[in-house]
Amino acid sequence: MQTIEKPMIIAEMSGNHNQSLERALAIVDAAAKAGVDAIKLQTYTADTMTLDIDEGEFFIADKDSLWKGESLYHLYQKAYTPWEWQEKIFRHAEELGLICFSTPFDDTSVDFLEGIGCPIYKIASFENIDLPLIRKVAKTGKPIIASTGMASVAELDEMVRTAKENGCEDLTLLKCTSSYPATPEGTNLRTIPHMKELFKCKVGLSDHTLGIGAAVASIA
Numbered sequence: 297m298q299t300i301e302k303p304m305i306i307a308e309m310s311g312n313h314n315q316s317l318e319r320a321l322a323i324v325d326a327a328a329k330a331g332v333d334a335i336k337l338q339t340y341t342a343d344t345m346t347l348d349i350d351e352g353e354f355f356i357a358d359k360d361s362l363w364k365g366e367s368l369y370h371l372y373q374k375a376y377t378p379w380e381w382q383e384k385i386f387r388h389a390e391e392l393g394l395i396c397f398s399t400p401f402d403d404t405s406v407d408f409l410e411g412i413g414c415p416i417y418k419i420a421s422f423e424n425i426d427l428p429l430i431r432k433v434a435k436t437g438k439p440i441i442a443s444t445g446m447a448s449v450a451e452l453d454e455m456v457r458t459a460k461e462n463g464c465e466d467l468t469l470l471k472c473t474s475s476y477p478a479t480p481e482g483t484n485l486r487t488i489p490h491m492k493e494l495f496k497c498k499v500g501l502s503d504h505t506l507g508i509g510a511a512v513a514s515i516a
Contacts, residue, residue, distance in 0.1 A: 444469055
């Protein structure tokens, strides 16, 4: 008989705190009240993510973008979660019975998160081809949850092998459609069992759709 396991539901804080620690802690409260299992942060600074340039590919000129007229550097300055907040957020979440963990984007963020006892590491879609980062995270021995985004099967295979060869024994791949918001038609949930078969690991969904339909269907 197949064992049925309860799915792990993770709330994403991202930059929704609007640079207010009080709001960040209120988001943790709301997540706990909603009944999720965990809450996730992102650990970076503008300087660890991009260059301070206001032109070319570093500047958003698309008239249809929500962020038209902004540089990537200034957007990351607005969106990042100050590192001095993060241990407070971790401990507050733990007091409410939630697992709290984060997405690192470079070596310094992994070192910082190790220092505050991060129990799980999330790899963002655009970082799953950053093999030095995968090695660094895998060597902590902590579970890894990785979004697949636009990665090819070959790129995912290289990421999975790198993680396992460097000590990761608990890997989960998340189907992720890298658009905001994603459409239900574009979620391609059949990728989920396909990844499980290909890579012999746990699977899930990083959901960018509006509503709960895609999340519910992903469990089925």
